Amino acid sequence: MKKIIIRLDDVGGNDWQSYMVMNSFLTLKIPVSYQVVPDWLTYERAEHIKKMVSEYPEYAEIVQHGYKHVSYHRTGQQKKFEFGFSRSLAEEYNDILSGNLILRKYFGDYLTMAFTAPWEAQSQTTLQALKLVGINILLASPMSLSLLGYSPEVRTILFDIDTSRKIDGFRLQRPPQDIINDINKSTKDLIGIVLHAKELESVDLFYDLASRLKQLEKNGFSFALIKNLFY
Numbered sequence: 001m002k003k004i005i006i007r008l009d010d011v012g013g014n015d016w017q018s019y020m021v022m023n024s025f026l027t028l029k030i031p032v033s034y035q036v037v038p039d040w041l042t043y044e045r046a047e048h049i050k051k052m053v054s055e056y057p058e059y060a061e062i063v064q065h066g067y068k069h070v071s072y073h074r075t076g077q078q079k080k081f082e083f084g085f086s087r088s089l090a091e092e093y094n095d096i097l098s099g100n101l102i103l104r105k106y107f108g109d110y111l112t113m114a115f116t117a118p119w120e121a122q123s124q125t126t127l128q129a130l131k132l133v134g135i136n137i138l139l140a141s142p143m144s145l146s147l148l149g150y151s152p153e154v155r156t157i158l159f160d161i162d163t164s165r166k167i168d169g170f171r172l173q174r175p176p177q178d179i180i181n182d183i184n185k186s187t188k189d190l191i192g193i194v195l196h197a198k199e200l201e202s203v204d205l206f207y208d209l210a211s212r213l214k215q216l217e218k219n220g221f222s223f224a225l226i227k228n229l230f231y
């Protein structure tokens with residue numbers, strides 16, 4: 001049976017969209033891996049997320065998404081990055097550890113020891129830092145992984161279907177049926193999907209997507225969380 005793994009990036013800030021998406025996927029009982037930015041959390045937001053997750057523990061997990069989600073690129077550099085490139089192992093390790101401690105404190109067992117780098121920017125140094133913190137799973141796009149190269153110590157999970165696309169610097173939601181078509185066409189046994197909530201233009205489109213995804217369970221697909229794959 002083909003497995004689908006869904007992640008929602010950039011959770012933990014004060015946008016309403018992430019919480020709306022969380023709510024719709026949780027109530028439909030579609031498992032989603034929530035990528036939380038540790039430094040964005042306030043006590044209230046962390047409590048709110050934890051409450052939602054604890055009501056549906058089989059359908060949610062928390063994964064670390066960077067630390068502050070700030071970019072260290074210099075003017076003129078095109079690619080944004082929080083990890084990789086010019087940052088030292090000590091800097092990356094300190095950031096990943098600080099973030100991990102915040103998430104452990106708030107979410108305890110709901111935290112899965114995996115990592116997604118902001119802007120999917122990571123290097124072999126990042127992998128070393130992750131390993132030192134005790135994280136050995138990295139979620140990333142095929143494109144960013146091709147730049148990274150192989151590492152035997154960190155497992156990677158590929159996410160190659162995106163629910164939005166960038167046009168002239170703006171992120172636009174794709175029609176839900178296009179995403180379903182991509183899933184049906186995929187030849188992989190484990191299909192990774194990235195949801196973006198912040199640029200949400202239409203709530204209806206998201207509900208539509210969530211209910212079409214739910215239908216896939218009747219067509220030979222099943223949903224998984226990262227913690228179900230490796231633990």
Ligand SMILES: [Zn+2]
Pocket residue numbers: 009010065069117118119
């Ligand atoms: Zn991000």
